[in-house]
Amino acid sequence: EIVLTQSPGTLSLSPGERATLSCRASQSVGSNYLAWYQQKSGQAPRLLIHGASYRATGIPDRFSGSGSGTDFTLTISRLEPEDFAVYFCQQYGSSLWTFGQGTKVEI
Amino acid sequence: EVQLVESGGGMVRPGGSLRLSCAASGFTFSTYNMNWVRQAPGKGLEWVSHISDSSSTKYYTDSVKGRFTISRDNAKKSLYLQMNSLRGEDTALYYCAMKDCSSGRCYPTWGQGTLVTVSS
Numbered sequence: 001e002i003v004l005t006q007s008p009g010t011l012s013l014s015p016g017e018r019a020t021l022s023c024r025a026s027q028s029v030g031s032n033y034l035a036w037y038q039q040k041s042g043q044a045p046r047l048l049i050h051g052a053s054y055r056a057t058g059i060p061d062r063f064s065g066s067g068s069g070t071d072f073t074l075t076i077s078r079l080e081p082e083d084f085a086v087y088f089c090q091q092y093g094s095s096l097w098t099f100g101q102g103t104k105v106e107i
Numbered sequence: 108e109v110q111l112v113e114s115g116g117g118m119v120r121p122g123g124s125l126r127l128s129c130a131a132s133g134f135t136f137s138t139y140n141m142n143w144v145r146q147a148p149g150k151g152l153e154w155v156s157h158i159s160d161s162s163s164t165k166y167y168t169d170s171v172k173g174r175f176t177i178s179r180d181n182a183k184k185s186l187y188l189q190m191n192s193l194r195g196e197d198t199a200l201y202y203c204a205m206k207d208c209s210s211g212r213c214y215p216t217w218g219q220g221t222l223v224t225v226s227s
Contacts, residue, residue, distance in 0.1 A: 033206070035215055037152075045152065050214035088152055092206050092215050096166055097142060097154040
């Protein structure tokens with residue numbers, strides 16, 4: 001099983017600032033099948049990034065993903081008020097999918 | 108367009124059973140591996156189970172082994188999760204999910220979820 005570790009646990013920032021979230025895998029993620037999700041309270045997760053760096057349909061270009069192998073990053077270039085939420089990473093390169101524990105981006 | 112629609116959730120007492128279903132449409136169901144993922148209230152996301160396209164391979168997270176059984180009916184384009192000996196910690200929103208590669212790039216696709224509540 002691939003263990004995903006996200007850091008930091010909480011990120012305290014202001015609107016307009018840049019957010020950098022990390023997701024580290026215990027072993028290489030097959031085909032770089034690494035996804036990032038945004039989740040707000042009471043809502044289903046929203047897919048932001050797939051394949052480590054491809055934005056999902058309708059996702060603003062202030063969201064970008066990078067990385068390969070075991071180290072991945074989600075960057076939000078300029079935080080908008082609606083971006084304050086919890087972010088999860090997920091690997092779907094193996095049959096046993098796994099998720100990170102989440103990073104909360106708060107004001 | 109890929110659509111996954113879960114059903115079968117509800118409230119059940121500890122030790123009880125429940126069978127979840129997922130109706131698939133918009134893709135060739137019989138050629139895709141399928142998964143169940145869950146999220147307990149206020150908690151993170153947890154992969155629960157995987158079944159291969161032909162049902163030849165099945166995997167489970169440790170906490171449900173021996174209690175949950177994943178299955179599928181390719182003719183009916185349906186995925187199932189039989190949940191027995193349910194515990195409070197199984198309370199969660201359960202999602203049917205797949206790796207959709209139909210566009211040339213592969214990404215996870217989920218249904219809207221069905222809520223399972225285990226409580227006395």
